Amino acid sequence: MTRPRRFLPSVSLLTAFEAVLRTGSTAAAARELDLTQGAVSRLVQNLESQLGRPLFLRDRRRLIPTEAARAYGRDVTRALDLIARASMEVAANPGGGVLSLAILPAFGTRWLAPRLAGFLSAHPGITVNLATRLKRFSFAAEGFDAAIHFGRDDWRDAGHLHLFQERLIACAAPAFLAAHPVAGAADLLDLPLLQIETRPTAWARWFQAQGVDAPPPRGMLFDQFAPMTQAAVHGLGVALLPDFLAEPELAEGRLVPAFGPAFGGVGSYWLVWPEARATYPPLAAFRDWLAGVTAGLR
CATH class of the missing domain: 3.40.190.10 (Periplasmic binding protein-like II)
Structure with a gap:
């Protein structure tokens, strides 16, 4: 998909904007980013120019974020968090074999954990990161590759594998x-x-x-x-x-x-994943392994 460059600001512009929005001033943002206050102000102004609309109201020396800026900031923060997580995963595993999995606490500790060593032994290049989630969430917002879900095969815009x-x-x-x-x-x-x-x-x-x-x-x-x-x-x-x-x-x-x-x-218990990640190699390997482990339980 072709993305218009106007709507793909550089990370430096977005980082400066997010820091100003979160800290409440260019001075505080400058200290956090190890930049001068003037440099932070220019980065924010360049972002406003690229987007074609103001993000802050200037009241003497204060910057007051607009409602549009607050909404934009929530999405920018999530995007920067996803980029940071992806970068850390690549640094930790240069082969790119990282699977981020959301699990139900009881299922994870009593059913999955005793069996997970078998998967890791068969796929030594894959690192599995686990986090617990009790309720459904947005894959786009959270950045997980897959989740263990209890209920029915009704997770929107997701693939499903019935476990048992x-x-x-x-x-x-x-x-x-x-x-x-x-x-x-x-x-x-x-x-x-x-x-x-x-x-x-x-x-x-x-x-x-x-x-x-x-x-x-x-x-x-x-x-x-x-x-x-x-x-x-x-x-x-x-x-x-x-x-x-x-x-x-x-x-x-x-x-x-x-x-x-x-x-x-x-x-029932299900493995679910966002459709866009269906062919991601660590996920495909985990899905195939899980299908084999649960074959006799369905």
Whole structure:
């Protein structure tokens, strides 16, 4: 795509503008950029000239940003951050083999992390950078190459790879169940049922799968699985946990099944990526590896 040069200001112009906008003065920006105040002023004026409109109102010695400048500045800041991140990645890995991946905390620590060494061993030239995100975000704004997403294949303008359906198991601490015996699914209605924000219908679906007509559950609400798991371990109620997440606690006896087998939950795990990055070699390698690892789980 041909980009008009008028709308591609140099990094020096954009850096000076962003510094003035953020610090509030050319003097402060000059100290930060190690330039003279006059040089910063000229850079800002050159940017205004290139864009064909003022970005600051001059009031004696003060520069007051226009509303257009504030909006422009938000985009410029994101763009400069992306350039800086890309430059650091190239410096850290001259081969360009860097994959920036957004992960869900529980999935990342309990499912992906134990398997990731296999990918890195098979692709020694690729560096994987991980960051946690609980909610959807803009790939354009955040700069990730891909993300692990829970739900459906409905991320806009993105490619999707289905990993596996989440299977939930009702479990609690042994002492808790000893004090609150459960002979059938309906017995759980009298117990505190731990809930997670991202699965608001999970308990309703669990009771439906057991053939029980249940009112809305009562119990503590959590935003992540890790604290909810610990709450169950310490006897605060019954938790519906992904089977892969509960596996260590079940194996160690800190949790036991409360009633019934694991059941298909309310969504699946997906690898998602921006369409523009679909052929990026580190992403393609990771996608192929992940498809092989999860082939028997779908």
